Amino acid sequence: MSQAATASASQGSHTGRILVIATHAFTQLMRMKVFYFLAIFAVIALASNFISLPQHEGPESMGSNVLSQIKSWSLGTMTLFSVVLAIVATALLLPKDIEDRTLYTVLAKPVPRFDYLAGKLLGVLMLIFVSLALMDLLMVAVLQVRTSMVLTQQQEMATALGWSQGTIDSMRAETEALGPNWSLQGAVVAVFLRSAVMAAIALMISTFSTSTLFTTIVSFLVYFIGYFQADARDVYLHSGEAGQGVLARLGSLLVSLILPDFQLFNVIDTVIQGGVLPLDVFGKLVFVGFYYTVFYTFASWFIFADKEF
């Protein structure tokens, strides 16, 4: 027996093992041909570029609606793809390993259960990240081309109408705000963070669920709850005496700590309309996304650590 091999076998680091499992999960999903979705996205992004909207407007709004539409369609498709992939892929990976008994062979190696879970999650996130990056690239390219077309058209029309240079510059700045910019990239990051939270939630549910279908349905329910839980808490706390007590407030705090508040991610809509994503709001989004992803990953580990197979 070679001692070298045995010695190096015991040297495997947590990070190394997590990366091995993550790369494997990424390859597994990739070979399931999920990237075919990117072709659909390309069609949507290009199709949104050919929308012809009513042309009875003035130069200031001419074509700008198309820019919003491209962003709206692109970010909407990105959201759909990332959330569906985050939930379905994560819900599929764990039960499949148990059913095929490949989990036995993995856990029979010196692999801590946390490394296994973190690796699977990271693999899904890597896939979502690469997909979003490719979609982002396509969206920016389409948007860049269309923005310059719109700017040219506006310039020609405004000059023909005899607008002053100051007014033209102001109009140009407004149109450029609708084109590709850092706020738009921030919105794409927000889409990624939201899917990361959803993947972590699906991972946690799959550690105790008995089927992929159950995990998928419950995860989507949590996703929708995430959009109105803040409102529900607000209504409850301001509904009268029942919501004024210490217990009610503590309960509300607990709910907000456990269930994600996805309303924070509504800033994406502001960006679509040409609004700016302030750095502090972006920072808060990153923190919230990171917090919930880590929280659910550790919750998954807590359940999975004592699970018997």
Place this chain on the structure above:
Amino acid sequence: MTPAVEIVGLVKDFHTSFRRTPLRAVDDVSLTIPAGEVYGLIGPNGSGKSTTMKALLGLVAPTAGRCSIFGKDSLKVDSRNDVGFLPENPYFYKHLSGRETLRFYGKLCGLGGKTLDERVKEMLALVDLEDASDRRIGGYSKGMLQRIGLAQALIQEPRLLILDEPTAGVDPIGSRQIRDLIFKLRERGITVFLCSHLLEQVQEVCDHVGIIFRGKLVKEGRLEDLIAIEDQTEIVLKDASPELVARIEELVRQEGGAEVVRTGKPRTTLERLFLREIR
């Protein structure tokens, strides 16, 4: 010398939603496997063989008792540095080729670079899958799956190999190959702990045997000691004439106190006949 496997008073209860009293799958099992031995745990389906193995691998937690591998508590992850495991009817990741599968498991054990390349090559040669190494696992036959399973179990050069029904569902040729591999491993000093209900195969490869029934270890010991018929002696002659056999029988009768129980031609097994005819 630290034994390869030590199981002391292992009890495993499973709580099912339909029964108030838990189901006892393993009931106070204790066994020790010295390093370098091939140990066979035999018993009917549902007797607790697989649960015992899972407890040894930390896949289930004992209700009572303890298991250790080369002195390390089997619930601790580091005990698995020295173990290779092949589960019953394994299905590996179908999207990977045989080589990719071995590389994946090797990396999980911390192997990398040239060491990993060499181990993968060595294991593919050992299980005779070099020609199929770049084919997807999804296209492997049952026997090939078992052999790639053995290769992944051995990838980090473990000192203990645990095999759960290693020849289940495999044809006689595949089954023979797996048993030949077990012999090779024993020659290399690797301890093998296998469970099976195919008694003839266990008899062929094992040094020690334990019989488990309804969760209890009912008999255990060296195979030779357990199956020997103490009051009988076997003499096998080659090219003996009928006259010689008659004289021997006459000699036994004259001596008294002993009797000839049976004479005749020893039989080969159906498996040996099959393997001889198709080669």
